Amino acid sequence: MSGVRAAMNYSGLALLREALRGHSGWGPAWRDAAPRTEYDALIVGGGGHGLATAYYLAKEHGLTNVAVLERTHIGSGNAGRNTTLIRSNYLLPGNERFFEKSMQLWEGLEQDLNYNAMVSQRGVLNLYSDDGQRDACVRRGNTMRLHGVDAELLDLAQVKAMYPYFDYRNERFPIRGGLLQRRGGTARHDAVVWGFARAADRRGVDIVQNCEVTGFRIEGGEVRGVETTRGPIFARKVGLCCAGSSSRVGELAGLRLPIESHVLQAFVTEAVKPMFDGVVTFSGGTFYISQSDKGGLVFGGILDGYNSYAQRGNLRVVEDVMEAGMAMMPLLGRLRVLRQWGGVMDMTMDGSPIIDLTPIRGLYLNAGWCTTGFKAIPASGWCFAHTMARDEPHFINSAYRLDRFAVGAVLDESGHGAHPNRH
């Protein structure tokens, strides 16, 4: 076991050495640990957020006697069901400082983890079609720049130069320009999971798979540990990173959360040669698209709009997304959709996440990622680790309190109110 933890650093030299000896020396990237009976801290949920939290608990706060408990295998939930976008182009200060922290962590992530997460800052462009959308882009871009984040307003000629094959004759949703964040882009979803898992493991964290939490041990308002399908595990600090299952797991501890679970679909076409080198969102309906390094065009749109734990959606939204895509970029019609999937989104009542303590001492909540969980992974782990270790939120996640709905301090980026299927 310890031999794996001391595994070699990944490097060009290591690759050369292994190439010369038939790749016989690569050990497993992390240990598939059996749970011990007691830890200093437990993380429930082995997705990107949970693994990142464990990594930063070890790295930033010296807490290495930590286990991540995952019901199935790591990265099997939304970490494997997203569209891999990274960006920090938010309007509200409480969101912008957090997502910019995440962007800065993405920018140094691969060196930090010694793992190729395939972070690609290829630029995220939000198109606009009319004066109202342009005004909103100007306002958001100015807000971003006030936070020291890059944003550029492009006119029609600049957009045409970047993407000559969009439909610029669309009468109903004419493309007039866009707001570009050049530092935005994509990363490789599996590599993010594996990179955080390996880096956490190397610092001593146990990654325990096939271990479902079935209950909590709570005495006198303080958490003492959890019941699992692999026996009880004791800990004074337990952090929940359960995404779409947050309500179900929270209920086991008696938490009633401002969350509904909804299905969001995404699609990927057959692979074609590189033809789409950025990330673009359309201004006529919700549609966004990028091209993966394998060549498939990856795109998606809105929530199906009804509560769901099914991890699959319905054809109505499929049609809706395809129509928006065709309106923006007619060449999509010549491609075949290869795969389509749905993820279960933990939608909050204001569309923003929660990273906070709970009324139960020692129990911490990381949830409500809505449709923006992937890009948040590094900062989510960084902030949640701080919150768990110090028993108080960091300034960066100080707007993500659980009680903000009760006190009226909501963080409603889209202004839709307590209608989670609209965020």
Add this chain to the structure above:
Amino acid sequence: MRLPCPHCGSRPADEFTCYGAADPVRPAAGAPAQVWHDYVHIRPNPYGLHNELWQHVHGCRRWLVMTRDTRTHAVLGARDGGSRGGGAA
């Protein structure tokens, strides 16, 4: 996806719009803030059967209460929302 309407029969899902949970009961206007907070923000979010309000927007325009399984999307029943009582959603 098709949904059952008690007035129009089985119709394509495109004709309907989902409002959300049907069970929360609107508190009295003077109820304490905590009661209003629970009503507006806290959701049972069940893994399984869920009573929810849908409107048959492109049909009879009636508000309906559907009982749907959130694990499978199967609709187990639908009735007219007028029998629900209890004021606005």
